[in-house]
Amino acid sequence: MKSRNKVLLSIGIALFSTVLVACGNGGSKAQADGPKESSVKLNTEGQFPVIAEGEELSLSIMAPGMGLAEWKDMPTLQDYIEKTGIETTYITPPSADFQTKLNLAFASDDLTDIIYGAGSNSLTSAMEIDYGAQGILVALEDYITPELMPNFSKLVEDDPNLLKSITTPDGHIYSLPFVPRNGTSIWYQQPMWYNGEWLDNLDVKELPKTTDELYDLLVRFRDEDPNGNGQKDEIPLSDVEMNGTRLWLMGAFGIKVKGIQEDDGNVSYTPISEEYKGFLQYMNKLYTEGLLDKEVYSQSNDQKQSKGQKNQLGLFNDYYSFFTTGRSEKEAINDPLFQPLTSEFSPEAVIAGSPRISRGAFAITHKNPSVEASLRWLDFFYSVEGDLYLEQGPEGVLWENQKNKDGEEVRVYTDKVDLNDTENFRGSITPAYGLTTPNLVVDLPQIRKSADEEPDTSFMDWVIAETEEKMVPAAEVPFPLLYLTKEENDKVGTSATDLATYTEEMEAKFITGITSFDEWDKYVKTIESMGVEEYVATYQAAYDRWASN
The missing domain is CATH 3.40.190.10 (Periplasmic binding protein-like II)
Structure with a gap:
């Protein structure tokens, strides 16, 4: 997925832009009193559904639109509504206009429940600190527990710098990150x-x-x-x-x-x-x-x-x-x-070397009716299984399972996909296309053109091997x-x-x-x-x- 890899790199280049543009307090923003206490009960019997049987919850999401499809029409998001039991609605201005629209939403306090895929260029560090101090963005650190967020908690346990890098000087966490851990995520810029x-x-x-x-x-x-x-x-x-x-x-x-x-x-x-x-x-x-x-x-x-x-x-x-x-x-x-x-x-x-993290991928506003359910909704994507789901969508759209000649089940492109333009089709079914999405990113198995046609991974295998041999031993995070x-x-x-x-x-x-x-x-x-x-x-x-x- 070359376009996805390019995004990872561009992120790797922007990570050290630590000179922040301070955010003003103009407009009619109201001082927030913090998140509403949720009466929504969570399911305690597994990952899905997120909310307990008989419960209802709707969450509004603001995110940059990449122009390939309306988010309400994306099969991955439609399927995830069925999985989680949580309805989601979307405001997705074009990515080129997103920062302006987001600033206006903060200024007028006309915010959605969740800000998704913004990245630190749009949801800047200064904005996190400013709006977090006002209570407009919800502090999340107390919710990052093995019980509520087992997948993200595991990432934090494996890499303590991750938590340090998303904690503001006032000791709070106001956004959750994009966490690349694929074979070239150590790249600071193109080689x-x-x-x-x-x-x-x-x-x-x-x-x-x-x-x-x-x-x-x-x-x-x-x-x-x-x-x-x-x-x-x-x-x-x-x-x-x-x-x-x-x-x-x-x-x-x-x-x-x-x-x-x-x-x-x-x-x-x-x-x-x-x-x-x-x-x-x-x-x-x-x-x-x-x-x-x-x-x-x-x-x-x-x-x-x-x-x-x-x-x-x-x-x-x-x-x-x-x-x-x-x-x-x-x-x-x-x-x-x-x-x-x-x-x-x-x-x-x-x-x-890249610190392999990008901030501003997911934030919860004081409008949100259930912080706990929102974070449970998110946590799945910080697992390998969740990354595979977010990147490739549910079965029957981009891919379907077929058995190869050895009787093994493999993923094969469906007949809906133009095999000469698989990435644009993928970008029409999932938000994980060109955005700083809040999830773990790992190297995933390729989808095949036919069950018995082995995907040619020789080039990327070689790139990853070269990276492991030459870059990884010498790579150090500059700051x-x-x-x-x-x-x-x-x-x-x-x-x-x-x-x-x-x-x-x-x-x-x-x-x-x-x-x-x-x-x-x-x-x-x-x-x-x-x-x-x-x-x-x-x-x-x-x-x-x-x-x-």
């Missing part, structure tokens, strides 16, 4: 890939493991005609504004991100470190010697991919290599995942997913924008040689004058609070 055809042509048997070895290979890419066309058109390393290369090559210098980073409890700002200077000097060497694409700061992603389809690129970043090369998945298995590097600055390989207080947010808000703008501009100038490294001390002093000391101290305080939680 880098080598052109396997070039490696074969140059008889490269082992990938570089140090920055010096990478330099030597890039020189060979430049000079030895690895694409075999007799022309000097090879581009050893390409990117768009360094957005992919930066993360992977900084790791060789002990830097996980360009910005706030935590190491052994100490928070630092990496763009003023000697390690970052070493990274810039290395990249400047690559740029000066024609090993880094001269159009790295001027080309679009489409232009980069066009070069890849002409077999001009040796090392590049993309979600999968065939997105750039235009090859098939089977051919892409020959394009190795980048091996994290070491250098004189870092004797151990390190790369940024935990945490909340800033309103006061902390006010301190860092303006500085964050100014620092990011200045360091991005100067990075390009240092790498391309527009600015000499003789100017490094001046560069550092400029950043210091922008309040970086207080900036780091604020994040250190937030980290210390998170770590002691």
Whole structure:
């Protein structure tokens, strides 16, 4: 399910956007008195139905609409009403308008019982803290128990950082998360890939493991005609504004991100470190010697991919290599995942790893008539069985059980599905399509086109194996997913924008040689004058609070 994987990645990239936009209190919001005490009795004899026999409950849900189907028409949600005994109604403005509509709903106190799939870009951390303090969002921590939420409680038991990362500075939990645990969930952003055809042509048997070895290979890419066309058109390393290369090559210098980073409890700002200077000097060497694409700061992603389809690129970043090369998945298995590097600055390989959590996926408002039933309704999706149900829907719509030649039951696409466009059909039957949905995500068995046609999982099996071998041992979370207080947010808000703008501009100038490294001390002093000391101290305080939680 490639579109789902892309969502996971984009989430992985947004996780560390900890500079929050404070939320104002305007409009006619009423001070809430907390959730209504529920008289709805729950079923105590198993997962379903959620409510006891003879009970009635209706819950309204606000969520971003992806445009493929009305939620009331989605078979998965229709079936879940039958399973749970809970009626659900939906307000689903287009995803592009969702944040605006959600803000208006808060401002007018015209809220649904549940906010679903918003994600932290729409239901921001500042909004959680603000509306939670007012009682408009319900504090959920007391409801997270093995009795009420057994599946989510198990996830929390397995990963204590999960609970810490959804707890606000006032000690409350106002939203529940999206929890990816699939084979590529450790990805912080899309990887880098080598052109396997070039490696074969140059008889490269082992990938570089140090920055010096990478330099030597890039020189060979430049000079030895690895694409075999007799022309000097090879581009050893390409990117768009360094957005992919930066993360992977900084790791060789002990830097996980360009910005706030935590190491052994100490928070630092990496763009003023000697390690970052070493990274810039290395990249400047690559740029000066024609090993880094001269159009790295001027080309679009489409232009980069066009070069890849002409077999001009040796090392590049993309979600999968065939997105750039235009090859098939089977051919892409020959394009190795980048091996994290070491250098004189870092004797151990390190790369940024995702904390594998995204907030703002599920929140309950003070309008909700039964918090307990709402959380029982949700908890199923934090299990492997629940993820399979949410992703693929009930039997008879996207899939049906058939027996293969060995008498085993397997999932096969129904005749309702266009086999050339299975994802759009899937997106019309379930909300788990392009959204930050509140559930566990694991690697699921593929649906087959026919019972006796084994699904070809070789590419994803290989990707997961490459990830496990190369990324997992080196991956470290750069900075935990945490909340800033309103006061902390006010301190860092303006500085964050100014620092990011200045360091991005100067990075390009240092790498391309527009600015000499003789100017490094001046560069550092400029950043210091922008309040970086207080900036780091604020994040250190937030980290210390998170770590002691």
